[in-house]
Amino acid sequence: MKTSQKQHVCGSTSVQTINAPLPLVWSIVRRFDNPKTYKQFVKTCELRSGDGGKGSVREVTVVSDLPASFSLERLDELDDESHVMVISIIGGDHRLVNYRSKTMVFVAAEEETVVVESSGGGRVPPLVESYVVDVPEGNTEEETTLFANTIVGCNLRSLAKLSEKMVDLT
Numbered sequence: 001m002k003t004s005q006k007q008h009v010c011g012s013t014s015v016q017t018i019n020a021p022l023p024l025v026w027s028i029v030r031r032f033d034n035p036k037t038y039k040q041f042v043k044t045c046e047l048r049s050g051d052g053g054k055g056s057v058r059e060v061t062v063v064s065d066l067p068a069s070f071s072l073e074r075l076d077e078l079d080d081e082s083h084v085m086v087i088s089i090i091g092g093d094h095r096l097v098n099y100r101s102k103t104m105v106f107v108a109a110e111e112e113t114v115v116v117e118s119s120g121g122g123r124v125p126p127l128v129e130s131y132v133v134d135v136p137e138g139n140t141e142e143e144t145t146l147f148a149n150t151i152v153g154c155n156l157r158s159l160a161k162l163s164e165k166m167v168d169l170t
Helices: 022-029 141-169
Strands: 009-017 042-049 057-062 070-079 084-092 100-105 126-134
Touching: 009 141, 022 100, 022 141, 126 141
Parallel strands: none
Antiparallel strands: 009 126, 042 057, 057 070, 070 084, 084 100, 100 126
């Protein structure tokens, strides 16, 4: 059976430069079982299946300020060599249907014109997070993108602050 409704999808990419060594940043990001470390909107996280590696599923409860109470998420990819993590939201009581994010941490290239040295030695890693998500019925692409970008941006700024604070403590 064919449907006449066209699926509306939106997405975005955010970049955050973090003044901390890549191994430190990646050690925080890769912890699928513990997003609360830097994601401010996470109240609790419990693994429902798996050991925190590829294929694991977690249930995240969120703080009361959001229009949701929980999210069910699957770790689709975790590559410690390339520093890539892909997560899909597979359930929950929110409007982020078919949300899929890809987070990548890179070593800054030598030829970049603006490169800051990290206090931990080495180049500052840029972190890139991109996502795609369905636009819920009753919302516009702009509203959906604004909501998702706000959450992603807060998470990335929090990660930068935590990572840089950890470098300062060493």
